[in-house]
Amino acid sequence: QKEVEQDPGPLSVPEGAIVSLNCTYSNSAFQYFMWYRQYSRKGPELLMYTYSSGNKEDGRFTAQVDKSSKYISLFIRDSQPSDSATYLCAMSAKYNQGGKLIFGQGTELSVKP
Amino acid sequence: DAGVTQSPTHLIKTRGQQVTLRCSPKSGHDTVSWYQQALGQGPQFIFQYYEEEERQRGNFPDRFSGHQFPNYSSELNVNALLLGDSALYLCASRGDRGRSYEQYFGPGTRLTVT
Numbered sequence: 001q002k003e004v005e006q007d008p009g010p011l012s013v014p015e016g017a018i019v020s021l022n023c024t025y026s027n028s029a030f031q032y033f034m035w036y037r038q039y040s041r042k043g044p045e046l047l048m049y050t051y052s053s054g055n056k057e058d059g060r061f062t063a064q065v066d067k068s069s070k071y072i073s074l075f076i077r078d079s080q081p082s083d084s085a086t087y088l089c090a091m092s093a094k095y096n097q098g099g100k101l102i103f104g105q106g107t108e109l110s111v112k113p
Numbered sequence: 114d115a116g117v118t119q120s121p122t123h124l125i126k127t128r129g130q131q132v133t134l135r136c137s138p139k140s141g142h143d144t145v146s147w148y149q150q151a152l153g154q155g156p157q158f159i160f161q162y163y164e165e166e167e168r169q170r171g172n173f174p175d176r177f178s179g180h181q182f183p184n185y186s187s188e189l190n191v192n193a194l195l196l197g198d199s200a201l202y203l204c205a206s207r208g209d210r211g212r213s214y215e216q217y218f219g220p221g222t223r224l225t226v227t
Contacts, residue, residue: 008153032214043117043203043218044156051214088155092214099146099169101205101216103155 003027006089006104015113019076023089023104026070030091030102033065035074038086038106047087048074079111115140117206117219125225126194134189134222138206144168145187146216147179148203156203162187191224199226 006023013019021035032051036044048063050056050072056063062075072091076083086106092099118137126132138145144163148156158171162181181187185206191198201223205216 004155006155034215036218041201041223043119043220046215046217049215090155099144099161100158100171101146101148101156103157105153105155 001026003102004089004091004104007107008105010108010110012110012112013079015079015081015111017079017111019079019083019109019111021074021076021087021089021107021109023072023091024070025072025091025102027091027093027102028067028070029093032092033063033072034090034092034101035061035063036088036090036103037083038088040085044088081111081113084110117142117204117217119202119204119219119222121222122220123223123225125227127227128194128196130194131190131192132194132224134191134202134204134224136187136189136204136206136219138185138187138204139208139217142206142208142217143185144207145181145185146205146207147187147189148205148218149173150201150203150221152200159189194226196226199224 035048038044053067060077064073088106089104090101146161147159150156160170165181176192201221203221204219207216
């Protein structure tokens, strides 16, 4: 079993839709949770960063962490064609002191005009 | 403010050869990590360098080695290349001032082993 599970998709939505992306994990030591966006043949770009449980909002993006369920989500409101990319969740345990990130497989998102 | 830079962009090697990839961290960052991303997969942690020493290592064989220089730039070396080493190699940097757990990635070096 992988430490981080993420549905690879692909996920296709119409422009303006609300998108929900999710990851589950098994390691209860994970404390730091990140979402990265990766365009084709590019490096991952940090979108959101959350420590422990709770919600964090940044513009059209909202990240949620539920440590009791070992489940994290990223919501994208009013999705745009420019949001079409692969979204990667990543996690780190405090004992790794911010070093080793464990990634999900990535979810491929396509937003159709 | 320059972000993380990597060179070369693309590289083609044959089995058994050796390769060196290079990374310059984001300005103000002193810690560099390397990741391997196979097609359709998430990045996998290779190792991390801080103060010119390897601090953490993932589940990669000794054929993978690295170095960090006094200016914080880093190299990844892979010896005795295998076909399975074909991947996108990503460098990520972070700093210890404030938000030290956020890592920023470069564009990657795409390595093809034939």
